[in-house]
Amino acid sequence: MDTGTHLVMGIAIGGLTFVDPTVATSTATATAVIAGVIIGSQAPDIDTILKLRNNAVYIRHHRGITHSIPAVILWPILITIVLSLLIPDANVLHLWLWTFFAVALHVFVDIFNAYGTQALRPFSRKWVALGIINTFDPIIFGLHVIAIMIWAFGANPVLTMSILYSLLVLYYIIRIWLHSAVKQAVQNTIPDAQEIYLSPTRYFFQYRVAANSSTHHYVGRAYGRSITLLDKFLIEPLPMTPLFDKIIQDENCKSFLSFSPIYRFEERKMDGGLTEVRLIDLRYRSNNRYPFVAVAQLDEKLTIVNSYTGWIFSEEKLRSKLGENENGGGI
Numbered sequence: 001m002d003t004g005t006h007l008v009m010g011i012a013i014g015g016l017t018f019v020d021p022t023v024a025t026s027t028a029t030a031t032a033v034i035a036g037v038i039i040g041s042q043a044p045d046i047d048t049i050l051k052l053r054n055n056a057v058y059i060r061h062h063r064g065i066t067h068s069i070p071a072v073i074l075w076p077i078l079i080t081i082v083l084s085l086l087i088p089d090a091n092v093l094h095l096w097l098w099t100f101f102a103v104a105l106h107v108f109v110d111i112f113n114a115y116g117t118q119a120l121r122p123f124s125r126k127w128v129a130l131g132i133i134n135t136f137d138p139i140i141f142g143l144h145v146i147a148i149m150i151w152a153f154g155a156n157p158v159l160t161m162s163i164l165y166s167l168l169v170l171y172y173i174i175r176i177w178l179h180s181a182v183k184q185a186v187q188n189t190i191p192d193a194q195e196i197y198l199s200p201t202r203y204f205f206q207y208r209v210a211a212n213s214s215t216h217h218y219v220g221r222a223y224g225r226s227i228t229l230l231d232k233f234l235i236e237p238l239p240m241t242p243l244f245d246k247i248i249q250d251e252n253c254k255s256f257l258s259f260s261p262i263y264r265f266e267e268r269k270m271d272g273g274l275t276e277v278r279l280i281d282l283r284y285r286s287n288n289r290y291p292f293v294a295v296a297q298l299d300e301k302l303t304i305v306n307s308y309t310g311w312i313f314s315e316e317k318l319r320s321k322l323g324e325n326e327n328g329g330g331i
Contacts, residue, residue, distance in 0.1 A: 006042055011148050012144050012161050014157075016158065020098070023098070026090070029090045039079050040076060041105070063116065069119070080095050111130055116129025117129075132175050143164055182198060186209055186220075197210045209221060212235065214235075217262065263281050265280065278294070
């Protein structure tokens with residue numbers, strides 16, 4: 001989920017902690033626990049700082065090790081140690097338990113996005129992405145804000161947050177059912193589809209659709225069970241040539257390939273003897289564009305002179321990003 005949703009989730013969990021008598025009867029413990037769950041609800045996303053280095057590193061590692069099984073264990077321990085030193089009268093066990101709950105819930109809800117997490121590390125580096133909930137879901141965010149406001153106006157926090165999370169469990173069940181129905185509708189539309197990727201949008205019934213058969217990529221939109229196919233591409237593996245040997249070793253392209261399960265490529269000649277190769281993720285079609293790409297430009301000696309990976313919504317923006325690389329900027 002997005003940072004704002006994780007923040008309101010942390011605050012809401014803070015209200016729910018008063019169901020614990022140890023929290024409800026101790027000011028020190030309540031203070032530490034509320035701080036712990038708010039920090040814990042944000043801690044796994046500390047890897048966002050990797051954006052300061054470059055997009056390639058961020059894409060490859062965001063929601064990776066910081067969302068793994070060891071991290072889910074370590075974050076609560078670290079947060080508990082720090083807060084118990086700052087608030088020595090707090091009950092350490094209950095501080096750890098609630099902080100662990102907040103961290104685990106953060107990772108759990110991220111699994112439901114199309115982006116996903118590497119939550120199974122170190123046992124598997126596979127991205128677990130169910131594609132059921134949008135990264136920002138206005139219903140989830142809105143329900144949290146309403147519940148927090150009701151609490152702020154004096155309502156019982158335990159009752160308020162219990163109702164909130166009961167509604168959210170029901171909401172997730174509905175979204176899981178809808179996802180399954182849409183996936184079946186895609187299968188009916190493309191009978192030979194072997195892989196289907198659904199990316200939910202902010203609109204309840206709308207999904208982006210990408211699918212593979214044995215021979216073609218399909219891209220479309222779903223509104224409920226109504227499927228509209230928009231593009232169809234022949235599946236072409238990356239050629240085994242010296243040029244593409246260089247491409248797959250480039251940091252930006254390597255990050256893209258580690259993240260994207262369904263993509264196509266384009267190759268074209270440019271002025272000055274350059275060859276440009278684009279790797280295009282097919283899951284995020286928007287306004288007739290595929291904004292998530294990796295681009296590499298090579299000279300006649302097959303030296304990569306420019307490369308970039310990330311979200312690009314206009315050709316001008318892409319040229320600007322590649323120009324920053326060319327001029328020595330950090331992308």
